[in-house]
Amino acid sequence: xxxxxxxxxxxxxxxxxxxxxxxxxxxxxxxxxxxxxxxxxxxxxxxxxxxxxxxxxxxxxxxxxxxxxxxxxxxxxxxxxxxxxxxxxxxxxxxxxxxxxxxxxxxxxxxxxxxxxxxxxxxxxxxxxxxxxxxxxxxxxxxxxxxxxxxxxxxxxxxxxxxxxxxxxxxxxxxxxxxxxxxxxxxxxxxxxxxxxxxxxxxxxxxxxxxxxxxxxxxxxxxxxxxxxxxxxxxxxxxxxxxxxxxxxxxxxxxxxxxxxxxxxxxxx
DNA sequence: GATATTTGACCCCT
DNA sequence: AGGGGTCAAATATC
Numbered sequence: 001x002x003x004x005x006x007x008x009x010x011x012x013x014x015x016x017x018x019x020x021x022x023x024x025x026x027x028x029x030x031x032x033x034x035x036x037x038x039x040x041x042x043x044x045x046x047x048x049x050x051x052x053x054x055x056x057x058x059x060x061x062x063x064x065x066x067x068x069x070x071x072x073x074x075x076x077x078x079x080x081x082x083x084x085x086x087x088x089x090x091x092x093x094x095x096x097x098x099x100x101x102x103x104x105x106x107x108x109x110x111x112x113x114x115x116x117x118x119x120x121x122x123x124x125x126x127x128x129x130x131x132x133x134x135x136x137x138x139x140x141x142x143x144x145x146x147x148x149x150x151x152x153x154x155x156x157x158x159x160x161x162x163x164x165x166x167x168x169x170x171x172x173x174x175x176x177x178x179x180x181x182x183x184x185x186x187x188x189x190x191x192x193x194x195x196x197x198x199x200x201x202x203x204x205x206x207x208x209x210x211x212x213x214x215x216x217x218x219x220x221x222x223x224x225x226x227x228x229x230x231x232x233x234x235x236x237x238x239x240x241x242x243x244x245x246x247x248x249x250x251x252x253x254x255x256x257x258x259x260x261x262x263x264x265x266x267x268x269x
Numbered sequence: 270g271a272t273a274t275t276t277g278a279c280c281c282c283t
Numbered sequence: 284a285g286g287g288g289t290c291a292a293a294t295a296t297c
Contacts, residue, residue, distance in 0.1 A: 129274060131289060144288070160288090 026051065112157075113180040120161040120176040125184065127159065139165045149186035157182045 030051050037044040121127070127145035134141045140163040147155040157180065164175040 132274095132276075133287065136286065142287085146289095158288095 111179060111181055112183060115178045116164065116175050117178060118173060118175060120178045147184060147186055153186040155184055155186035157184045
């Protein structure tokens with residue numbers, strides 16, 4: 001790598017870091033402002049939309065910068081592919097690429113972002129669960145969601161949610177790894193508030209959030225239950241259609257306590 | 270009956 | 284062969 005390339009690369013990284021810092025600050029602002037506004041009011045909707053636009057815009061910049069960094073690598077891959085068969089540099093490079101990506105394959109879609117959050121369902125989209133699996137060596141199961149508009153609008157966006165294994169550093173706070181795949185092509189106008197699509201039987205209260213939600217009482221997590229790991233069901237109310245539940249301002253504020261975000265692309269767009 | 274979720278089975282990829 | 288993603292029948296809820 002030449003000095004010029006190297007300096008450009010590090011420059012991009014600095015910009016990306018700065019933008020991500022800005023995003024964290026905006027998120028804090030979001031946490032401050034949203035609880036003040038009247039839920040379902042015009043101002044609250046407008047504020048939501050503005051915050052989403054800000055995130056959308058910054059995400060696009062980040063993804064553009066990252067794509068710029070990867071473009072050389074991708075060009076090299078194409079070059080090697082054209083050259084030859086399976087037992088050449090191509091297969092070697094693809095292997096290396098797979099290692100770099102953690103060897104996680106995906107049938108239908110590209111990995112488009114990842115988030116570590118306390119509120120895995122609060123991302124402004126409506127999702128429908130289509131699977132749950134126990135992953136080997138993992139303490140908690142992984143849940144699979146696709147965009148609720150996949151049927152009527154053919155939106156191929158999916159996401160996986162898995163509770164992070166506690167390292168003790170975060171205390172009693174439960175964090176979830178949320179991975180996004182594919183881009184939303186559905187119309188977003190239909191979704192003003194974030195909805196939750198989850199009707200797993202077990203629901204867990206979160207510290208300081210074990211009050212009633214939307215008039216219903218939160219059912220404590222059954223520690224003896226088979227699926228006591230279903231902690232992604234935070235803020236869920238069993239036996240009600242969760243996808244119809246709006247967050248109140250209190251829950252919204254709690255839900256938005258995103259501890260850390262590692263967004264590699266646009267998850268808000 | 271319509272719609273959504275659960276979960277075991279199947280399929281794909283390494 | 285085994286891990287992980289998706290499918291689809293069974294089940295639940297309204």
